[in-house]
Amino acid sequence: MRLSGYTALQIREKLLSREIQASDLVGQLFKWIKDIEPNIHAFITTCEKEALEKTVEIDKKIINRQKVGLLAGIPIAVKDNICTKNLTTTCASKILHNFIPPYDAFVVKRLKEEDAIIIGKTNLDEFAMGSSTENSGYKITRNPWNHECVPGGSSGGSAAAVAADFSFLALGSDTGGSVRQPAALCGVVGIKPTYGRVSRYGLIAFGSSLDQIGTFSKDVKDAALLLQVIAGYDSYDSTSAQVPVPDYLQGIESGVKGLRIGIPKEYFAGGLNAEVSKAVKDALKLYENLGATVVDISLPHTEYAVAVYYIVANAEASSNLARYDGVKYGYRTGESRGIIDMYCRTRSEGFGNEVKRRIMLGNYALSSGYYDAYYLKASKVRNLIKSDFDAAFEKVDCIMCPTSPVPAFKIGERANNPLEMYLSDIYTIPANLAGIPGISIPCGFSKTGLPIGMQILAKHFEEKKILQIAYAFERETDFHLKKPALKGLTG
């Protein structure tokens, strides 16, 4: 049975009132997954047995009226670059095909403490490098709204899992838009928190100054619920922020009267699909009707963000991925002539093309003679991009813009042109460079029935404000309630 009618918060009520049992819920969910997943390919690993075992424990707690966690009995999917103890974590790379983490990521530990049910690990672009989930070393995830289209990426498996009702909630990671862009393309809600809001401990590193774990959910309140669980200080991540975590659900319905919304003109320039532009502009009209004011602003260095990102992220990646050498974990080549040859063969056989391309680009930007021209230059322009936001937030409370310039594109359409693929992240990358939080919410559909997402950005640590603003829109619209038609093996 498809469990599409309920959000995580609603299911939570039903579980706590004993209207349903977690074991039944998860059992039904896996029936649906087995039926539909062969057409979607959202998961790299599912863990039905472990999930069902956990539900028995939760059901017992609820029956005995013991204290249960915030996510008691709620199924959740986890992107496969987040470490789960004793559960294979591949990063969608052949080089980690057999890696079984001996520890839980901070966020996974939090999920377990709050009694969530982890149902599986979702597909991604290898090491989160991509915008379509086509770069996975294992499979290509299909967009539940149109199986010929990509789900976006890199957290495409998590976005598709929520859109296809495989899971109520999912975790992803966002280095340049990898939560917000697939959320937009799959018609679900995705948050990238402020850099430092959520611990990166146990998130397999890509671009350490940009990476942030984020949430996928069917609506805004569920996003608040999940963020509540994963946000907070962790001494195991030295960039974790010691900033108190507010109650994200409290006051979420307070509305947007008097809110000043900034519209960056650079985000509505060339390359923006007309249907996406219209959907976002219609949303802005609704906000005005709700009492907000729309203000034109400028983020003048926007056009440089993609160039900065592909230097900074890849420089960091080239360093982070140096650890895959066939010694401590993962794949090792068969025969080799000495240790250097072993490293080279292991890495050449274990990494896919996009990962190799980015490692080489990163090493080039950091190499002797080029460091100043590329890495240092990019780091300086990064500061200009952050200053653009600082100046804008003196005039406005939040910024609204499209999440992605286009709805979901066809599988294979951009696969042979890396630069064109990179440009699909043009609206999401600046937030990572500046470290600010962002959310993508459903705001419309294309004529061909593909979801369109709108992005809301605010100052550091203003997730609560973003959630309030997003909820004000969601309450007035039904885009988030529309579901893709899905047919399984049993029809």
Add this chain to the structure above:
Amino acid sequence: MKIEKKDIEYIANLSRIELSNQEKETFIHQLSDILAYIDKLNQLNTQDIKPMAYSINTTNVLRDDKLEPPISREDALTNAPSTMGVFFKVPKVIE
């Protein structure tokens, strides 16, 4: 910035990645395109701009010097492709 075959071979070696001739050709083309795009950063005068590595300000992150249980040696070795006793085993390092 035009990338040449010798540049690709140099970076591939730094990256500990082996490439076939076919792959070298593809990467020369793709990396040249990407670097040509990145050259747009030179339109900006950044002489007086400070570089930025992190988006939030943190300095001297310290914690109490308290013992916590580490991951055990046994656990740390379970994922290794090759081990010998309590060691990671690798091919010959010195010829």
